[in-house]
Amino acid sequence: MKIKSLTKDMIDEAIHFVSAHRFQPYKEYEIEDDRFAEFTKHVLSELSSGGENLVLAAEEGARLVGILTLKKLAWDTDFFGMDMFDIDHIIAGESDDKHGVASRLIQSMLKRLRERNGGIPHISVRINTEDIPTVHELERHDFKLMTTLVTYSFDVAKQKMIDFDAPCVLRDFTATDIQTLRQISRDSFTSNSVATNRFVADASLPRDRVERLYSAWVENSCRGLADKVIVAESDGRPIAFTTCKLNPSTGKFLNKSINSMVLSAVSSASRTRGVYTNMINAGLEWLYDKSDAVEVGTEVGNFPVQKAWTKLGFKIIRSQYALARAPQVMGGNSRDV
Ligand SMILES: CC(C)(COP(=O)(O)OP(=O)(O)OC[C@H]1O[C@@H](n2cnc3c(N)ncnc32)[C@H](O)[C@@H]1OP(=O)(O)O)[C@@H](O)C(=O)NCCC(=O)NCCS
Numbered sequence: 001m002k003i004k005s006l007t008k009d010m011i012d013e014a015i016h017f018v019s020a021h022r023f024q025p026y027k028e029y030e031i032e033d034d035r036f037a038e039f040t041k042h043v044l045s046e047l048s049s050g051g052e053n054l055v056l057a058a059e060e061g062a063r064l065v066g067i068l069t070l071k072k073l074a075w076d077t078d079f080f081g082m083d084m085f086d087i088d089h090i091i092a093g094e095s096d097d098k099h100g101v102a103s104r105l106i107q108s109m110l111k112r113l114r115e116r117n118g119g120i121p122h123i124s125v126r127i128n129t130e131d132i133p134t135v136h137e138l139e140r141h142d143f144k145l146m147t148t149l150v151t152y153s154f155d156v157a158k159q160k161m162i163d164f165d166a167p168c169v170l171r172d173f174t175a176t177d178i179q180t181l182r183q184i185s186r187d188s189f190t191s192n193s194v195a196t197n198r199f200v201a202d203a204s205l206p207r208d209r210v211e212r213l214y215s216a217w218v219e220n221s222c223r224g225l226a227d228k229v230i231v232a233e234s235d236g237r238p239i240a241f242t243t244c245k246l247n248p249s250t251g252k253f254l255n256k257s258i259n260s261m262v263l264s265a266v267s268s269a270s271r272t273r274g275v276y277t278n279m280i281n282a283g284l285e286w287l288y289d290k291s292d293a294v295e296v297g298t299e300v301g302n303f304p305v306q307k308a309w310t311k312l313g314f315k316i317i318r319s320q321y322a323l324a325r326a327p328q329v330m331g332g333n334s335r336d337v
Pocket residue numbers: 188189192193194195264265266267270271272273274275276277278297298299302303304305307308311
């Protein structure tokens with residue numbers, strides 16, 4: 001088996017190979033094959049154009065048997081002050097030797113990073129919970145489980161929205177809310193969280209940075225990262241927020257507009273009164289006529305949000321493990337490469 005960087009002459013085979021993989025996100029929506037291939041072409045061409053990204057192919061004879069793509073996370077790198085990457089695809093196809101293919105792809109990635117960067121950066125990955133051979137190979141190469149994620153989807157063609165009496169005012173955010181939203185976000189995802197998220201679980205990330213990550217995330221959402229930020233208000237003060245994000249590439253390539261609600265939290269003093277359920281309903285209302293489906297995701301242990309989603313008509317469609325590998329400088333543990 002040979003591992004090499006994907007070359008132009010292999011691109012069509014790679015598109016077909018990735019598109020045929022059953023664990024690709026959005027496959028759940030029964031997208032036609034040629035549409036999914038167009039979407040994959042777009043994703044692979046974006047990945048190939050990033051200077052520090054890797055797109056690796058495993059070949060047996062002249063046959064493609066595996067693909068690994070690695071993306072530089074520019075914002076995260078800057079924020080945490082360490083090189084950070086994300087594995088977007090790790091696919092060992094339907095090969096009889098899935099373990100061998102996944103293992104060779106991971107080893108080659110680590111070797112290339114070590115040679116290029118003088119060490120191995122922080123690497124995160126999400127992997128379908130049914131792809132056990134690949135999970136075991138990641139574990140063998142020092143990736144550690146951080147959390148298990150579930151994604152729910154609201155199918156606009158099949159589900160009706162429900163009417164509720166909101167226990168609070170729901171409105172768009174204003175610039176004067178940002179300081180309070182930063183505090184609610186930091187507190188809700190660290191000291192007063194319901195489930196341990198992948199950043200808090202990751203011992204290689206400094207805790208004070210993770211706290212600031214959640215403040216920065218909601219502020220950036222207000223400053224344009226999100227397409228809509230809804231705030232719940234009680235006695236004239238913000239007590240909760242949710243963010244909505246449009247994903248135009250799904251409409252363009254898959255002919256299905258699949259949008260999402262990304263970051264939401266309720267201040268610890270205002271919980272269990274239905275604020276979250278109503279706020280998500282308001283987000284859904286905004287997204288409803290712009291979407292074929294609306295996705296929301298969380299840690300499997302976050303029961304309150306899953307109860308709310310089920311009540312609102314969302315259905316579970318995806319489950320993934322989130323793993324990460326701590327950075328290693330040259331001279332550290334080098335048994336993998
Ligand atoms: C999770 C969170 C958003 C829930 O907000 P909330 O306003 O308390 O939620 P709601 O009052 O709408 O309750 C939703 C459902 O969860 C239940 N619930 C709320 N808190 C619960 C808890 N701690 N344990 C178990 N069930 C709980 C409610 O009873 C309700 O279920 P029901 O309709 O069957 O009675 C809030 O606790 C929070 O901000 N947590 C930290 C950040 C977070 O997890 N954000 C979401 C990430 S996806």
